[in-house]
Each structure stands twice: as C-alpha cells, then as structure tokens.
Amino acid sequence: MTHLSPQQLSAHLDSALHGASLQTVETHLEMCEKCRDELAALTLQDQMLSQALRGDTDRELFDLIGLRVQSDVHPQRARALEKSILELERTRDERRRHAQAVARQVQEQRQQAPGLDEAPGALPARPAPASIDAPLPTAAIGSTPPAPARPTPPAPTHAASPAPPAPTHAAPPAPAATTPPAAPAISAPVAGPAPAPSAPPAPPATPPPPPAIRAPVAGPASAPPATPPPPPAIRAPVAGPAPAPPAPPPPPAPIGFAPTHRSPDPTAAASDAAHASPPADLRRRALEEARARAEAEARAFALESERAREEAESRVLEQAALRARHQAAARRRAEEESRTRVAASARAEAERLARAAEAAQVAAETSARDAMAAQTRAETRAVAAEEAQRQARRKAEEARRLEIELTASAGAGTRSKTPRPEVARESGTPDAGAVEVVGEWPSDQELPAVTERPARPRRSATAGRRETRRSTALALAASVLILLAAVWFAIGRQFVRIPAQELPASPVVETPAAGDAGVAPTPAPSPAPEPVAPVIPAGAAQEGHKPRHAVPPAAVHHTESATEGTATGGAGETDAGESAAAQAEAQAEPAEEPLDLGLLCGTVRDDEKRPIAGARVMMADVGVVVVTDRVGRFCLTAPRGTRTLSVIALGFGTYRQTVSVGRRTGELSVTLQSAGPSTRAQH
C-alpha cells in the first residue's frame, strides 16, 4: 500500500485539499495507521511551533515599537515627545510632593486621633503610589503615550497580602473568609463593609471632614458615634477584617489621588481569630501588632513595587529622552555640517573664481602685450612692404621707361606702327603684372598708363603681412615679366627688316635666319616697288608658315605702308625713300617670299554683351593664339586668306567661325554662348 506523501499530509493538515484528493486522503487515513500517526505528529509539531513563535505579545512592546518608528519617521514628533516626557517628569514630581504632603497630613491627623486604632479596616493611606497612577499627559504625546518597557513588576512575594501592585485595582480580594468584600468604588462614595453583628449601621456622627476631603463617604455601619473623627484617608477605606471594634466613619478621599486599597494581613486576621478568647486589651494589642505588621509589609511591598515601576518608567523615559536628544543633536550636527559644507564650498568657489579672474587678467595682459608686439611687427613689415612696393614700382617705371625708349627707338627706325603692349597691372589681383600683347596698337592711341589699384587699408597684422608678401611677389613678378618682355622685344627686333638707310649700323637689320648678313644692300632700281613685310624665320617660311607657337607680337610687326603698298600695288603712294628701301630689300633677299599678313581685331562678349576677359582666340591652321584683355578685345595678325577662327573661354561654348583675313579686316564681334556650342558672329 502506498502511503500518503508529505505534501498530501501537509495539504490535508492545512485543509488545502478539496474534492477527490480530499476523499482519497481521508479514505487512506481511515485505513492506514502509520499515516494517521504521521498526520498527528505534524499537527503536534505545528502546535508546538506556533507556541514557540508566539513571542512576546505585550501591548506596551508594540507601543514602544510604534514610538521608535514614529521618532524615526517623524523627527518633529520626536521633539514633541521629548517635551512631553519632560512635562511628564515635572508633573510626576509635583504629584509626588503633593502625595508626600498629604501623607504627612494623614500621619499628623492619625497621631492627633488615636481612635483610628479602633477602626481596623481603615488602613492608612499610601499616597505616593497613587500619585504615579495619575493619568499621563497623553494629549501632549499623541496617540501612543510612552509606556514602560517592563510593564509590571514581579508578582508580590508577600504571602498574606495579595494586594495588586497597580493602585487602580478595583477590588482587592478579601483578606479573610470572614471579611466581606470591599467596595470597589474608586472615587464615588464607598459603601462600608458589611455591618458587624454587634454594631448596627449608624449615621456618621463624626465632625465634618477637613477641607481636603472631597466628599463624605458613607461610613461603615460599625462606626460608633463616639469615635473621634478619623484621619483623612486617600480615598476610601477598605473594610477591615476585624468585626468587633466599631469602625470610625470612612474618611473621605483627598482630591486628585487614586485610592490605594490595602488589605490587612491575613495572618493578622488569623491571629485575631486565635486570640479572640484573651481579654480585650490583649486582643486589642495583638490586633494592633498584627495590623502594624501588615501595614509595614504592605508599605514595604508598595514602596518596592512603586520603586520598580518608577525605575521602569524612568528607564523608558530616559531612553526616549536620550534618543530624542541624540536625534536632536544629530540633526543639529547635520545642519551645522551642511552649513559648514555650504560655506566651505562657497569659499572654495569664491577662491576659484578669484584665481580664474587673476588668470584671465594675466592672460589678457599677455595677449595685449602680444597684440602690441604683433602690431608693431605688422607695422614694421607694412613699412618694409611699402618700401619694397615703392622700389618695385620704381623698377617697373624704369622698365617701362626703358621699354618706351626701346619702342620709340624701334618706331623711329622703322617708322611703322609698333605694337605696344598693353600693360595691365593690378596690385591686388592674382594676375597682376601680366602683360598681354594683343596685337598691333592703333597709332592714335597713347601708351596706356600703368593702372594700379589703390592699396587696401590694413585690417590687421596678418592681413598686412599677407598683403605685403603679395605685393612684393607681384612687384617681383611684374618686374620679371617686364624684363622678359623687354628682352623678348629686343630679340624680336632682330626679325624685323629694317630699312638700310635708316639703321645702317644696327646689328638687327637683318634676321639671323636670312643668313645673308654679308650681302650688301645694293639699291637696284625695280620696276615695281616690293612691299616690305615682316619676315618670319626661313624654316617657318619653308614649312608653309606654320609655326608651332604663337607668333610673338613683336614678330608680326609690319609697316602700314608696306601693307598698303602690297594691297594697292601702286607706286606713287609711297615716298621715294621707302621705295628705295623696298627695292634694296628685294634685291638683298630675292629668295625670300614676303608673307601677306592681315590684321584681325575684335571683341569677345557673352550673351549679355559683357566682355569676356581671358578668352583664347586661335587660328589653328596658322598657329596664332591670343588672349583677350579685360575689355574682351583682341587683335591678331595672320596670313591673309580664309581662316578658321576659334574662341575658347572657360564656361562658354567654343566659337568657330570662318573669317577672311584681309589687309585690314574690320572689327569682329564674337558672342559666346554660355555652355552651348552654337555661337554667333557679327561683323
């Protein structure tokens, strides 16, 4: 047979089984004794464990836990708790002093009224414990008043006095079998003990109570009328066990004190019962002794319990106060630390800002000094650049002057139109200093002056340095180009045929290519004057006048008269000197066939009639390439005939046009289409 599993037993123990599983388990348990034992063992184990886990269930413990949690959760509440604890201590001291004063008063009254001994049921009051039992000022504490951790003192060891330690005990047990139960009333008039058989109840004939007495209490029935007034008890006397002596009327309770019920010692009652037969004085003495002994023991016990209770209370209060003080101190420390931290951080921040300001000031001064030094250097460099520029300009002027002189000398020698180079120099542009010789310069135009843009104002030291370097470079480039142009011009003169009569001693009269430098110009009469045309190198002439490179501007010089003479073929239009020179030339170079060149000038513009500078104007078949100037103008010389003119410019389509180069071709206007091959030429 298969026994039940631990899970089945556990689930059955917890009543977690239902339906078929429950029925199965119950059926098995009915049959299997072992499983029943197992289940019983588990049940017992659970019970024992439950008892072991019950722990402390004291209410005050949880109040203490609540107080502690509240002090942690609500720090302000902890301060209020501290105040309430102090108030509680102060109130307790006041009440204790008051209770002691009342006790002294009771003692005095007892000494003044010896008849108290005849009321064995009326025990002297014990005011001190009553003062502790006063309600605590819970309103100041809140819903959870501080409660002692040790709530109750240990059970009294006094065998004959089962009086409860708590003064608020309603009714103490009867001390003896013959003693009727005491009245449980606390502040209300207390009924006296059961009437003694020998003394019927009588109305109180005692004098009025002292002013401290709250209200008259119905005295016990056994109080004799002749009995002197009893001392004021705390609240209500407890019926004594002695039935014989007439009890005095019960003293009223003073205001504000809880009663303390004390039972007489049972041993005293027993002794009273045992000594009932001796005479009355002996019995009375024994009774007094017993009562005094019981009183002393009760007081001792009460004092002890009170002391224990006070200790417990004071311990709890001290703990709470200490905790509250600790928390307050910790809070103050935290606040001070936070303030100190904030102040330190603020001080550090201020110091850091001061250091940063000093560093910034130093950096500003340094940068100012650097700027001043840089400005000084820039000014120095600018002055040097201006000086260099002036020197470059002077050199350029000298070069131009030299060029003009050379041109003048050449023009004077040939009496022909010398193409004058258009000098364009810009001090501020990258192509400054470029010299373009675009062809023959009209005779009625003057040599263009060197245009120079005004120097831009200096903006900064860096810009000044850059500008200075640029101007220096431009000046040097202009100088080099001018020198090159001058050299080129000087070399080109060698290719120009100069009339012998005008330059007899010139070393460049004849071209080196002619190779007939030793041939003396022998003027020979010619029936028809030969035109004087520029001579190109022999090799080029033999190759059909197709030079590889662009024709140098200086090499295409030709005289207007020679051209005109060639075109017209008339002899009377030239003067005699020129005819003679032409004849001499023809005789000197009979093998050279003069080229018939034509001049072609024009302007390259775009669609919007704006001039295009830098456009390349080419005649590929004769190898002539020129570049337009700033106003888009160009001039070139080429052999007469029908030529193909091509114009190329960046951003524009290529222009091709067949033109006929004549002696003096008119102005050609070329319009380039932007990004389109189709162009249009207007004559």
Place this chain on the structure above:
Amino acid sequence: MGSSGPWMEAGREAGLVLSAQHGDRGAYMELVDHYSRPLHRLAYAMTRHADDAIELTHDAFVYGWKNISHLPVGRPFCPWLFRATRNLSIAVRRRRAGQGDTPVGPARQRAFLTALSDLTPDEQLILALRVGEKLSYQDIGTTCELPARTVLARVASAREHLRARLAARARDAA
C-alpha cells in the same frame, strides 16, 4: 483554509499607502499600528531573539517608510514589508552568528526555535507565515511571489526539514 490573515482592508490600505507615498506620516503610522504585531511575530520567527525581533521590526518599518515610494500602486503593503523583513533578517542573522543564538523560553520551545534556525530563510519565512500567521497558500504565494502549488510543496518540505532537524537534535541530546 481561507484566512483573512493580517491584511488590512484593501481599499483602506491602498489609501493609506498612497497617502504615505505622498509624505503623510500619520497614514504610515496607521499602517505601523496595524502591522506591528504580525511583523514582530515574523521578525521573532526569523531571529528567535526578543531584542533582535524588536530591532528588526523597527528597521523594517523604517525601511518601509524610506522606500514606500518604490511600492507600485495597487500592490499590497504587507507582503512587500514581509519580504523586506526577510531580507533584513539575513543581515541580523549574520550579525548574530558570531554571538551564539540561544533562544530563551521553555526547553521544548527552545528546541523548536533552535531547529527552526537550521532551516533556510525562505523555509523559516514560509513556516512562520503558515504556522504562525495562519496564512493561506495564496497569501503566502503573494508574499513570497510564488504560485500556490509551489507554496504547498515548500510548506511540506519545510515541515519535513524541521521534523528531521528536531529528530537529529533529539538524537544528539540523547
């Protein structure tokens, strides 16, 4: 086996938790008043020492106050606090390990508490909730974040382990 357990009424608890999450200390103190007894019992079961139980209960409530904002809306407060107590009890257990754990009380209860200390924290928690608090499997599952079926198995296992430990200690004593 249905048991209401120590739970507060759901709507009231949710309102108190919401108020406490917004800083209402009074609402939290109401929760403390309501749950101080079961939490103290659980703490005692986990620590088996009166002073440690008080300290653990206090620490658990303080932890709950500091972290109640992390409690998701709609989740019950008590299981969350029980889990926190279980976690905090581990630290107490470690601290107490070097000092010797000697439960007080009658010999039979001491034997049970000593045997209980040999179980794992989860087993102690489950037994405390089931035997001490009389919680249902469903509530234990809510606290331990376990299915009810798993809780059944673990309760049975914990009981078996406790029984075995008791038997072993009885043999040692003999």
